Amino acid sequence: MxxxxxxxxxxxxxxxxxxxxxxxxxxxxxxxxxxxxxxxxxxxxxxxxxxxxxxxxxxxxxxxxxxxxxxxxxxxxxxxxxxxxxxxxxxxKDWVREWMDSYHPIQFGKRLWICPSWREVPDPEAVNVILDPGLAFGTGTHPTTALCLEWLDSLDLAGKDIIDFGCGSGILAVAALKLGAAKATGIDIDYQAIDASRDNAQRNQVEDRLALYLPEDQPAGLKAEVLVANILAGPLRELAPLIQALVQPGGKLALSGLLKEQAAEISECYAQWFDMDQPAHKDDWSRLTGVRKSL
Ligand SMILES: C[S@@+](CC[C@H](N)C(=O)[O-])C[C@H]1O[C@@H](n2cnc3c(N)ncnc32)[C@H](O)[C@@H]1O
CATH class of the missing domain: 3.30.70.120 (Alpha-Beta Plaits)
Incomplete structure (x- = not known):
């Protein structure tokens, strides 16, 4: 009609x-x-x-x-x-069909693909994460997520543990696990994100290696060799003392969700704990990476 x-x-x-x-x-x-x-x-x-x-x-x-x-x-x-x-x-129009038609598999880096469940996987030999758009943020179409996925693809994650701080749909944690990480911890303030991450981990058969917490339930002394946080400049600045403490000496950090003009300030803030790299950019967004100093 x-x-x-x-x-x-x-x-x-x-x-x-x-x-x-x-x-x-x-x-x-x-x-x-x-x-x-x-x-x-x-x-x-x-x-x-x-x-x-x-x-x-x-x-x-x-x-x-x-x-x-x-x-x-x-x-x-x-x-x-x-x-x-x-x-x-x-x-x-068939709006559902139209919406579904707008989502396609996307490749990140060399090995990683994010594929909606209704599409054929373009390369069965690749690392394929099956993920449908839902209520929680994170499908791979946003530049801030894309920057994190490309970074994860570039790492040797075999046997490593990783924290996905602000996990949303769980896309980064699930991708890290499928790229070889031994275990992942997803943290989010939103119950819907915790549920979505659990569902997406199940769909990708990695749920037994993913722990999910609201920040207040996070285990004391939690630390990982790799941490990725895609949560905007404001929280990255405010939570810097907390986030840095979650990374082991020598561990790797990626921060995303900041605009290009915010990168220098946030990089300076984290430089007290990390040897920071030059930022990477996509559209108006920047990603910062660094390695935890042995303080
Ligand atoms: C931009 S989304 C990122 C989702 C996913 N990690 C990605 O890269 O697509 C940011 C997520 O961080 C969560 N978040 C915001 N502030 C937070 C905080 N203080 N602690 C934990 N999670 C937070 C939000 O609920 C949201 O799910």
């Missing part, structure tokens, strides 16, 4: 109220979009922050008369006759 879609510009303050009114009027679905390019990094758990310029997108059945709805919106004091809106016909 085709649909009609009403798009209108609003603010973070009024978007929820408009959404409720449009649902009352008969909209079958509402989504919010960024009206300008204002990325929202790392919302706190339980928070759903909106953009200053939020576009409310409401979907209606194709035969729905939108004129009274637009009149109602124009009568709202916070929208008024200046209301910026657009009405579009939406052709009917």
């Amino acid at each position: 085709p649909w009609i879609q009403l798009r209108l510009h609003s603010s973070s303050e009024h978007a929820d109220a408009i959404s409720d009114l449009l649902m009352d009027e008969g909209s079958v679905s509402i989504t919010f979009e960024d009206g300008k390019d204002q990325p929202i990094f790392e919302p706190k758990l339980g928070e759903t922050p909106l953009w200053n310029d939020t576009v409310v997108v409401a979907l209606f059945d194709a035969d729905f008369d939108l004129a009274p709805v637009v009149d109602m919106l124009k009568s709202l004091p916070f929208l008024g006759s200046e209301l910026k809106y657009k009405i579009e016909q939406i052709e009917d």
Whole structure:
């Protein structure tokens, strides 16, 4: 069945109220979009922050008369006759099929592939991680994850233990295990990430070598030979004393999730414990690596 879609510009303050009114009027679905390019990094758990310029997108059945709805919106004091809106016909599509079609196997470095379960594995001899997009962050399509996967592929992980700090979907821990790591520990503040990591480890038959913890449950004295953390510059800075203590002397560190302009500051911060390398870049993002000094 085709649909009609009403798009209108609003603010973070009024978007929820408009959404409720449009649902009352008969909209079958509402989504919010960024009206300008204002990325929202790392919302706190339980928070759903909106953009200053939020576009409310409401979907209606194709035969729905939108004129009274637009009149109602124009009568709202916070929208008024200046209301910026657009009405579009939406052709009917198999949206699930469309979404699935947009995911393909991706190669990272020389040996590693991340493959959605519904695709054929391009190279059965490669190190293949089967992973479907889900609620937790980490499919490999984001440059910050890609930088970590390329780094893991470049290491000799055979027999090593690794910590994936901020494990999200578990993609890095599972990839490390499939690349030969003996055991991995995933840590995340989000229950959904712990569940997703467990599911992805099971799908890849490495669950017996993956331990998962919320930070408060993490064992005392935990240390590993390799640590990877893809969690944005703010937490990397704040958690530096904690993160450095998780790496054994001579152990390897990779930090990702920082923008190019943040790399020098974060590198300097970790240089008190690690011999830091030059950053690697992908798009606007940087990855820092280093080796733990024997302090
Ligand atoms: C950008 S995602 C990275 C996911 C995955 N490791 C990847 O590389 O795609 C960051 C993850 O770090 C988690 N996180 C954020 N702050 C954290 C903290 N203080 N301690 C542990 N995990 C944290 C988030 O819940 C999220 O799952």
